[in-house]
Structures are given as C-alpha cells and as structure tokens.
Amino acid sequence: MIREKTKLALQKLFPVPEAKEVTTEAAGEEQDKKAVKETRQNGLLERDYAVHGYHLDAQVAPDQLLEAVTLLDEAEFFIESITGVDWIKEKQLEVIYDFSRYDFDLCRVVIRTRVDRTKPVVPTITGIYAGANWHERETHEFFGIKFQGHPHLVPLLLPEDADFHPLLKDFKA
Amino acid sequence: MNSPILLQPDETFILNVGPQHPATHGVLRVKMEMSGEYIVEAETVIGYIHRMHEKMGELKTYPQFLMNLSRMDYLGALGYSHGHVLLIEKASGIEVPERAEYIRAIMVELNRVASHLFWFGAFVMDLGGFSPLMYALQDREHILDMLEGVTGSRLTYCYFRFGGLYNDVDDDFISAARRFIPRMRKSLKKYHALVTGNIIFRKRLEGIAPLSQEMCRKYGASSAVARGSGINFDVRKNEPYSVYPEFDFDVPVFHECDSLARYNVRMEEIEQSLRIIEQGLDKLPDGPIMPEKKPKLIKPPPGDYYQAVETARGSFGIRLVSDGGKTPYRLKLRSPTYSNMHLFDEACRGMMIMDALAFMGSLDLVIPEIDR
Amino acid sequence: MRLTLLNVIVAVVIAIGFAALNAAYLVWAERRGAARIQRRPGPNINGPFGLLQPPLDGIKLMAKQLTIPGGADKVLFIAAPVLAMFPAIMSFVTIPFSETIVAKNMNVGVLMIFAFASMGGMSLVFAGWSSRNKYAMMSSVRAVSQAVAYEIPMLITTITVVMISGSMDLMEIVRQQSGSILHWNIFPLLGNSHNILMPMSFLIFFTCTLAETNRAPFDLGEAESELVAGFHTEYGSMGFGLFFMGEYANIVIGSCMTTILFLGGWNAPLPFLGFIPGVFWFLLKLYLLIATFIWIRWTFPRTTIYGLLNLSWKILIPLSLFNLLFTAGLIKVF
Structure with missing residues (x-):
C-alpha cells in the first residue's frame, strides 16, 4: 500500500515521537476544528477520505518542503495543484500542495506549509515538478507569496503590471 | 521530421500566435521564438479572460456560486457543477437521492459527448478539414436540445442543486436520449470512415508531439493527454464518485503517446459515455430528486475538503476551506486544461509550427476554463 | 481566322470576360458545393439560388478602402494581386475550347501556359514579402518551396505528353486524341501511344495542379489555422478580391490543361456522340474537374x-x- 509507505516516509520529516504526531481520524477531526481557531502544529495527519477527499495531510515547515515534495516525486505522485489560503487572523499565509496518483493505489496527499504574512517566502518546487511553474505563479500573484528560486515569477492570470494580490482577505478592489 | 535543429541565436524571430488567432480557439497567446518553421522556444501567455471565480467564490454564498461553475468551461459545464455539488454535499453531509445521482451521471455524460463532439470538429478544422465540424455540430445539437428541455439552458447550465436537481427528467427526454444513442453510434462510424482513416489526417498526427508518462506526471496532465500516453487514469475509475461504480464502462488507453492517440482516446470515450447513458437510462430508479431533509442554509463545518471529478477535459479538482460561515473561506478550482496547457511550452520545442498547432488542438483547450 | 488587331482585342476581351465570370461564379459554386457537403443551405438569399451573391460581394469589396500596412513595400504590395490575376487571364488566350473557339492558337501553347503559370508563384512571394507581416512572410517562403517542388513533376509529365503528341501546339495535342475515350492520353490504348502508365501520369498532373493552384489539401500558403490567412493576411478590399479571383482563374486554367493534355479536349468520349458540339464536351470535362477540386477541398484536411x-x-x-523514360522507350520501340 502506497498510503502506508508514504505515511512512513513523511513521518520521518517530523522527529517528535510518533504517538503524539500521527493522530487518529477522530482526533484529526477534532484538531481540524481547532485548527480554525488556533494555529495547527507541523505534523502529519491521516484524514477520513470520505469526508475530506484526501488521505494524508502533512503540514511542514517551509524549509522541509523540498524534502517532502522530493519524497512524493520519488513515489511517483503527480502534482494536482498549488494554492494558498490567507489566515489573516493568525497573520499567516498557507500554501497547499495537492498530490495524487495515476495508478489505482489511491492516495491523495496534501502538503501544506505556513509562512508569516509579512514575509511570505517559500522555496520553489519547480526543480522537482516542472508543472508547478504556473501554479506557483498563480499563487504568487493572488497571495503575494514569493517562491524563492522560481525562474519566471511574473503575473500569469492578472495583467503583467498587477501589483495587487486579490485573494488576500484585506484586499479591497 | 521533428528533430530539434541547432541554430545561431541571431537567426530567430518572435511570432505572436494570438491573442486573436484562428488556432487558439479563444484568447490565448503563445509567444513563439521561431527559426523559420521551427519553434525554438514557446511561452504561453494566459489570463486574457480571467474573471477571478475564486474570489467570487469567497464573496458569494454557496448556492449563489452554483452558476459560476458553468461559466468556467462552456462546453462541458455540467461536469464542473457536478464536482461542486458533490463537494458541498460531502462537506455538509447532505444525502442525495439515488435518482438524482443517476440523472446527474446521465446529464454529465451527455454533456461530455457534446463537448467531445465539438472538440472533434474543431480539431479537424485546426488540421484544415472543415466539413466534420458541421456534422459534429449537428449531432451536438440533438444533445443540446435534450439538455435544454430538462435544464432550461443550452450551454451554461445551472441544473444541479445541493442535494439533488432543479428539475426531473420527463418521458420526452428519456425517449430522445434513447433515440440519440443509436444515431450517435452511426455517426461515430461515419466519423471514423471520414476522418480517422484518412491518410493525410493520420500522417499529420502519427508520431507528432510525443508526451512521455514522466512528463505527464510532472505537469499533472489528465484526460486524454494522460490516457493517450498510456496512463490508465480516469477519476471515475481511480477515485469512484457518484454512481459511476454502478456502470460498466472502459477507460480507453492508448500507448502511442502521440496526437493520434489523444484523438483516439476521445473518440473512444464518446462510445463509453454512450454506454454509461444507456445503462443509466435502464437503471434509472424512481423516487424524489431532492432530499426530504435539507438544511435551509448551507454552512459546511470548518475544515478543508477536496473533491475531484472527471470532466470532459480531465481531472477537475475543487477545494473548499470552510470556516463555518455562509460563504466559503477559500474555494480553489483546479482546472484540468490549466495543467494540460502547461505542457505545451516544453513539448513544442523543436516542432514545426503546424505540428505544434495540431498538438495544441489535441489538448482540447477551452480558454475560459484555463483563465477561470 | 485572319489575324487583325481587332480580332485579337475581341478575343482577349472575351478571354478576360470568361476568366472573370468563371472566377466569380466558381466562388458561388464552391460555397454552394461546400454547403451541400456540409449539409447546410449556403448562399441562397440574393437572387435565385443566391446567384447574385458574387456581383454583390464584388461591389462590397470594391467599395472598401484599400489599406496598405505601414512599412510595406508599396509597389510590390499593389503589384502582387494584379500579378495573381493577370497570368491566369493571359493563359486563356491560347486555350482551345473547341476546333474553332480559340483566341489565338500558337505552336508553343504549352510553353506559354507554363511560363504564365510560373508567374503565379511570384505573386505569392511579392505579397508575402511586401506585407511586412511574419505570417505572410512564412507563407511566401512556403509558396516558393511548394512552387519549385511541384513545377518539376508537372513539367516532366507534360513533356511526356508532348513527346507522345510530338507537338507543343495545344490544338494538335487535342486533335491527336480524337476518336473515343480509348484514344485520350489518359487511357491511350488505341491512341498513338500504348503507354499503360498514363493514368498515373494523369494523377501526378492533377496532384501538381492542386498544389500549383494552392488548393486544399496543399493550401499551405494560406493555411488559416497556422498562418491566419497566409500571404493575403494584410490585404483587404479588391486586393483580396483579386487574389481570390486569381485562385479560381488558376483552377480553371489548371483544369483546362488537364482536359487538353489528358482528357481529349473537345473530343467526345464515344464516336457516335460526335454530333454534340465540341465546346460542350470541353466545358463538361472542365467543370467535372473543377467539381473534383471543390469536393477534395471540403473533404480532406491539410497536409x-x-x-x-x-x-x-x-x-x-x-x-x-x-x-x-518508359514513354521514350515505347516511342523508340513502336
């Protein structure tokens, strides 16, 4: 099962004791509800697929991102999308990476990382997944998140000279 | 024929294909650095009809956003709505009556056939053959008439509701759909005789624009682009949703990786969709089309939800980040053609312009869906 | 026929009239034919069967302003459409429609027609070059390579026919094919050559005609899905109109040549049908060939x-x- 393998591989990213980090589904739900109110700690969650639509949910620190994505690349995941969420109350921006598989060994993995709202910089993964290029450009223009090392970080969907980030919650048109 | 050629840097020129160009099917621009007929480097410029659906998603309540989905992809709109309603139903725990799910599947498949028919015509037109478009549009017209009778619109449907449907199908629709299936099969035979077997057509597509499986994976390609490269990936099978597990259908996979394989996949998909429609009409259960108990106000509990569906253009993903409010906190639309189109820049290097534009046609682009 | 200045002028005027009328009404025929193939009505509003459509289109085109893009080479830009129409019309002068209907027969008719046909390619080059448009430029580069590639087999095939007939006089070539369908150069079983490869020659010639006239499936010069409109991207008004008419005039010339060289010109297919005037047979063959042109265009994708x-x-x-070589050998042996 690729799900178990990926889980084990991703767990290695978090050096804290396993019992504390990999929560059960029920606990995951609870933590999820809390997550809206308080910042979630980095770690791996196993989600209920029937409710959430994905299996593994790993929140990593920005500097762990490349490592986590490389793991998924080696396990032959394909990249679905990259997007951001503006958690304005916590003064944080979240970048969400979706991965899935082409084979019938169904396993959807979500990698998320949070950065400070005032200094939103994450490393680019275009070196690993070439297809991340546009997704990162889109996230950059919508949220103002800088992808360090991105070869061509200019607005994609917005006009070339756009200097606003419309999906930020404090954006006023 | 397509081997990249070595050039002096001063021998190239820039060719702007688009934003208004017959081959780009909308407002898409490809900045091509050309050496004669050969493409050295291409940069796709999108966003000319960007409408920021994602921001609209944050500002509108859940039901208000229903109509936005069909404005994304105007050719296969129902597939996108399907993803949306499935996601919200999953997130807020709404039960959908079985009849409604069956009708949804039938409608989505009809819409898929209509979309593929339009693509077929437009693709052959990209290659310089005009007539198949007219034949394809005529068949598509039957579908649009049927859908109009039930959903009330021909292109930008707003038919699905959270928990069910806006309108039940009537006997007219069922008999029309039953009549349509054999007619479409006959037309398919005609298309294969007229187009698929044509030597010029085959020569233009065979071996053109090979996409490796590795490349598809790195870009996240789906639909016929992945299936034409030998990847057996169809969300309906890999990640069954709705009532698709009840149907007996195949996922056409071709291993040639070229434009002809992508063409063959879509043509075969029409047949498979017809099979689903046929089975759906046979199995269509009686019952209500809306659940008896449905929350007045849709407020999914806080959390992060994802739903992928197979639309006519590939794997459409929709992510909802809810904070428990009346409007989504964040709604991300992952459009399949966005990823498929992204391939183009890398894949068309060293190709001749006419092959590259044939390749572009084989990607089945709908620009509003890329730009969202 | 006595050769006087008046005779020549009248003949040339008739030739121009024939060419222009054909060009205009072939547009109508093409649109109606395409519509028939695509199961739609086509132009049917103006006049009976839409027959007034071509003159109305002509008036519309002539009433439009002729725009010349900035930076274009004005002389060549204006010369190109004229050059597209002029050789086609001039070629009509020597085409024999029947034993008597010919403006000016020459003993080097074949040569003259091919000389003018080669000029047709020039118009595409001029148009593409002078428009200062990258699409037009690419199109004219294609047009040159295409013209070079297809004139060679076309001329070689024509030489084969000339060798069989022993004459470059178009009337003489037709006269030698008189008798029945089996005397025609396409199936020369009873004719003066017994070359069984002639049907192939006919196909080669016809293919080359398609390519020479820039018709689908060889319309790479104006491949609209790649090059927008190719060499005439920048042309509007009557400049475009002349290109358009030139294309059809060229089709008529190409079909005339195919008829004369291979299909026995004005000769009836069977001897007992000889009472019907030759011009009828000539036009019948001509328009059948043109119908094939239209049919091919609306059926095949582009190469x-x-x-x-x-x-x-x-x-x-x-x-x-x-x-x-085979023909030369046959002539030597028999």
Missing part, C-alpha cells in the same frame, strides 16, 4: 509542409521521371 515536399521530391518526381 504538412514537409509531407508536401516529401510527396513531390520522393514520390512524384521519381515516378514522373520513370514514366518519361
């Missing part, structure tokens, strides 16, 4: 530029050369 060049250099030229 690629390398497919086109490969077809010429790797298939048509070797085949036509072989046929030339």
Whole structure:
C-alpha cells in the first residue's frame, strides 16, 4: 500500500515521537476544528477520505518542503495543484500542495506549509515538478507569496503590471 | 521530421500566435521564438479572460456560486457543477437521492459527448478539414436540445442543486436520449470512415508531439493527454464518485503517446459515455430528486475538503476551506486544461509550427476554463 | 481566322470576360458545393439560388478602402494581386475550347501556359514579402518551396505528353486524341501511344495542379489555422478580391490543361456522340474537374509542409521521371 509507505516516509520529516504526531481520524477531526481557531502544529495527519477527499495531510515547515515534495516525486505522485489560503487572523499565509496518483493505489496527499504574512517566502518546487511553474505563479500573484528560486515569477492570470494580490482577505478592489 | 535543429541565436524571430488567432480557439497567446518553421522556444501567455471565480467564490454564498461553475468551461459545464455539488454535499453531509445521482451521471455524460463532439470538429478544422465540424455540430445539437428541455439552458447550465436537481427528467427526454444513442453510434462510424482513416489526417498526427508518462506526471496532465500516453487514469475509475461504480464502462488507453492517440482516446470515450447513458437510462430508479431533509442554509463545518471529478477535459479538482460561515473561506478550482496547457511550452520545442498547432488542438483547450 | 488587331482585342476581351465570370461564379459554386457537403443551405438569399451573391460581394469589396500596412513595400504590395490575376487571364488566350473557339492558337501553347503559370508563384512571394507581416512572410517562403517542388513533376509529365503528341501546339495535342475515350492520353490504348502508365501520369498532373493552384489539401500558403490567412493576411478590399479571383482563374486554367493534355479536349468520349458540339464536351470535362477540386477541398484536411515536399521530391518526381523514360522507350520501340 502506497498510503502506508508514504505515511512512513513523511513521518520521518517530523522527529517528535510518533504517538503524539500521527493522530487518529477522530482526533484529526477534532484538531481540524481547532485548527480554525488556533494555529495547527507541523505534523502529519491521516484524514477520513470520505469526508475530506484526501488521505494524508502533512503540514511542514517551509524549509522541509523540498524534502517532502522530493519524497512524493520519488513515489511517483503527480502534482494536482498549488494554492494558498490567507489566515489573516493568525497573520499567516498557507500554501497547499495537492498530490495524487495515476495508478489505482489511491492516495491523495496534501502538503501544506505556513509562512508569516509579512514575509511570505517559500522555496520553489519547480526543480522537482516542472508543472508547478504556473501554479506557483498563480499563487504568487493572488497571495503575494514569493517562491524563492522560481525562474519566471511574473503575473500569469492578472495583467503583467498587477501589483495587487486579490485573494488576500484585506484586499479591497 | 521533428528533430530539434541547432541554430545561431541571431537567426530567430518572435511570432505572436494570438491573442486573436484562428488556432487558439479563444484568447490565448503563445509567444513563439521561431527559426523559420521551427519553434525554438514557446511561452504561453494566459489570463486574457480571467474573471477571478475564486474570489467570487469567497464573496458569494454557496448556492449563489452554483452558476459560476458553468461559466468556467462552456462546453462541458455540467461536469464542473457536478464536482461542486458533490463537494458541498460531502462537506455538509447532505444525502442525495439515488435518482438524482443517476440523472446527474446521465446529464454529465451527455454533456461530455457534446463537448467531445465539438472538440472533434474543431480539431479537424485546426488540421484544415472543415466539413466534420458541421456534422459534429449537428449531432451536438440533438444533445443540446435534450439538455435544454430538462435544464432550461443550452450551454451554461445551472441544473444541479445541493442535494439533488432543479428539475426531473420527463418521458420526452428519456425517449430522445434513447433515440440519440443509436444515431450517435452511426455517426461515430461515419466519423471514423471520414476522418480517422484518412491518410493525410493520420500522417499529420502519427508520431507528432510525443508526451512521455514522466512528463505527464510532472505537469499533472489528465484526460486524454494522460490516457493517450498510456496512463490508465480516469477519476471515475481511480477515485469512484457518484454512481459511476454502478456502470460498466472502459477507460480507453492508448500507448502511442502521440496526437493520434489523444484523438483516439476521445473518440473512444464518446462510445463509453454512450454506454454509461444507456445503462443509466435502464437503471434509472424512481423516487424524489431532492432530499426530504435539507438544511435551509448551507454552512459546511470548518475544515478543508477536496473533491475531484472527471470532466470532459480531465481531472477537475475543487477545494473548499470552510470556516463555518455562509460563504466559503477559500474555494480553489483546479482546472484540468490549466495543467494540460502547461505542457505545451516544453513539448513544442523543436516542432514545426503546424505540428505544434495540431498538438495544441489535441489538448482540447477551452480558454475560459484555463483563465477561470 | 485572319489575324487583325481587332480580332485579337475581341478575343482577349472575351478571354478576360470568361476568366472573370468563371472566377466569380466558381466562388458561388464552391460555397454552394461546400454547403451541400456540409449539409447546410449556403448562399441562397440574393437572387435565385443566391446567384447574385458574387456581383454583390464584388461591389462590397470594391467599395472598401484599400489599406496598405505601414512599412510595406508599396509597389510590390499593389503589384502582387494584379500579378495573381493577370497570368491566369493571359493563359486563356491560347486555350482551345473547341476546333474553332480559340483566341489565338500558337505552336508553343504549352510553353506559354507554363511560363504564365510560373508567374503565379511570384505573386505569392511579392505579397508575402511586401506585407511586412511574419505570417505572410512564412507563407511566401512556403509558396516558393511548394512552387519549385511541384513545377518539376508537372513539367516532366507534360513533356511526356508532348513527346507522345510530338507537338507543343495545344490544338494538335487535342486533335491527336480524337476518336473515343480509348484514344485520350489518359487511357491511350488505341491512341498513338500504348503507354499503360498514363493514368498515373494523369494523377501526378492533377496532384501538381492542386498544389500549383494552392488548393486544399496543399493550401499551405494560406493555411488559416497556422498562418491566419497566409500571404493575403494584410490585404483587404479588391486586393483580396483579386487574389481570390486569381485562385479560381488558376483552377480553371489548371483544369483546362488537364482536359487538353489528358482528357481529349473537345473530343467526345464515344464516336457516335460526335454530333454534340465540341465546346460542350470541353466545358463538361472542365467543370467535372473543377467539381473534383471543390469536393477534395471540403473533404480532406491539410497536409504538412514537409509531407508536401516529401510527396513531390520522393514520390512524384521519381515516378514522373520513370514514366518519361518508359514513354521514350515505347516511342523508340513502336
């Protein structure tokens, strides 16, 4: 099962004791509800697929991102999308990476990382997944998140000279 | 024929294909650095009809956003709505009556056939053959008439509701759909005789624009682009949703990786969709089309939800980040053609312009869906 | 016929009239034919069966302003459409429609027509070059390679026919094909050559005609899905109109030549049908060929530029050369 393998591989990213980090589904739900109110700690969650639509949910620190994505690349995941969420109350921006598989060994993995709202910089993964290029450009223009090392970080969907980030919650048109 | 050629840097020129160009099917621009007929480097410029659906998603309540989905992809709109309603139903725990799910599947498949028919015509037109478009549009017209009778619109449907449907199908629709299936099969035979077997057509597509499986994976390609490269990936099978597990259908996979394989996949998909429609009409259960108990106000509990569906253009993903409010906190639309189109820049290097534009046609682009 | 200045002028005027009328009404025929193939009505509003459509289109085109893009080479830009129409019309002067209907017969008619046909390619080059448009430029580059590639097999095939007939006089070539369908150069079983390869020659010639006149599936010069409109991207008003008419005039010339060289010109297919005037047979064959042109255009997708060049250099030229040698051998033996 690729799900178990990926889980084990991703767990290695978090050096804290396993019992504390990999929560059960029920606990995951609870933590999820809390997550809206308080910042979630980095770690791996196993989600209920029937409710959430994905299996593994790993929140990593920005500097762990490349490592986590490389793991998924080696396990032959394909990249679905990259997007951001503006958690304005916590003064944080979240970048969400979706991965899935082409084979019938169904396993959807979500990698998320949070950065400070005032200094939103994450490393680019275009070196690993070439297809991340546009997704990162889109996230950059919508949220103002800088992808360090991105070869061509200019607005994609917005006009070339756009200097606003419309999906930020404090954006006023 | 397509081997990249070595050039002096001063021998190239820039060719702007688009934003208004017959081959780009909308407002898409490809900045091509050309050496004669050969493409050295291409940069796709999108966003000319960007409408920021994602921001609209944050500002509108859940039901208000229903109509936005069909404005994304105007050719296969129902597939996108399907993803949306499935996601919200999953997130807020709404039960959908079985009849409604069956009708949804039938409608989505009809819409898929209509979309593929339009693509077929437009693709052959990209290659310089005009007539198949007219034949394809005529068949598509039957579908649009049927859908109009039930959903009330021909292109930008707003038919699905959270928990069910806006309108039940009537006997007219069922008999029309039953009549349509054999007619479409006959037309398919005609298309294969007229187009698929044509030597010029085959020569233009065979071996053109090979996409490796590795490349598809790195870009996240789906639909016929992945299936034409030998990847057996169809969300309906890999990640069954709705009532698709009840149907007996195949996922056409071709291993040639070229434009002809992508063409063959879509043509075969029409047949498979017809099979689903046929089975759906046979199995269509009686019952209500809306659940008896449905929350007045849709407020999914806080959390992060994802739903992928197979639309006519590939794997459409929709992510909802809810904070428990009346409007989504964040709604991300992952459009399949966005990823498929992204391939183009890398894949068309060293190709001749006419092959590259044939390749572009084989990607089945709908620009509003890329730009969202 | 006595050759006086008046005679020549009248003949040329009639030739121009015939060419222009054909060009205009072939547009109508093409649109109606395309519509029939595509199961739609086509132009049917103006006049009976839409027959007033071509003159109305002409008036519309003439009433429009002729815009010349900035930076274009004005002389060549204006000369190109004229050059597209003029050789086609001039070629009509020597085409024999029947034993008597010919403006000016010459003993080097074949030569003259091919000389003018070669000029047709020039108009595409001029148009593409002078428009200062990258699409037009690419189109004219394609047009040159295409013209070079297809004139060779076309001329070799024509030489084969000239060798059989022993004359470059178009009337003489037709006269030698008189009798029945089996005397025609396409099936010359009873004719003065017994070359069984002639049907192939006919196909080569017809293919080359398609390519020479820039018709689908060889319309790479104006491949609208790649090059927008090719060499006439920048042309509007009557400049475009002349290109358009020139294309159809060229089709008529190409079909006339095919009829004369291979299909026995004005000769009836069977001897007992000889009471019907020759001009009827000529026009029948001509319009059947043109109908085939239209039919092909609306059925086939476009080839690629390398497919086109490969077809010429790797298939048509070797085949036509072989046929030339074979014919020469037959003439020597019999």
